Amino acid sequence: MLTPDGVRVEVYGQPAVPEPIFVTHVYYYVPDVPAIRAWYVDMFGANPSRRPCVACISQPRMHPTVDIGMSI
Numbered sequence: 001m002l003t004p005d006g007v008r009v010e011v012y013g014q015p016a017v018p019e020p021i022f023v024t025h026v027y028y029y030v031p032d033v034p035a036i037r038a039w040y041v042d043m044f045g046a047n048p049s050r051r052p053c054v055a056c057i058s059q060p061r062m063h064p065t066v067d068i069g070m071s072i
Contacts, residue, residue: 001043003030003036003039004032004035004036004038004039005030005031005032005035033064034064037064037065037066040066040068041066044068045068046066046067046068047066047067047068048064048065048066049064049065049066049067050062050063050064050065051063051065
């Protein structure tokens with residue numbers, strides 16, 4: 001799969017690993033947030049969402065994200 005800006009993404013599992021492996025967040029800093037969100041919705045069936053910016057103490061705001069079983 002290629003992201004809107006041409007980055008190749010491969011997601012795969014390894015059934016031989018004895019313990020479950022998981023992540024809770026992946027952060028991307030991209031110039032075209034709407035395009036990458038739409039790509040995740042299209043490729044993975046992600047749900048568009050928003051989360052609070054924890055580093056934005058002086059100017060609180062929400063970040064656009066997607067959820068695919070984890071927040072991206």
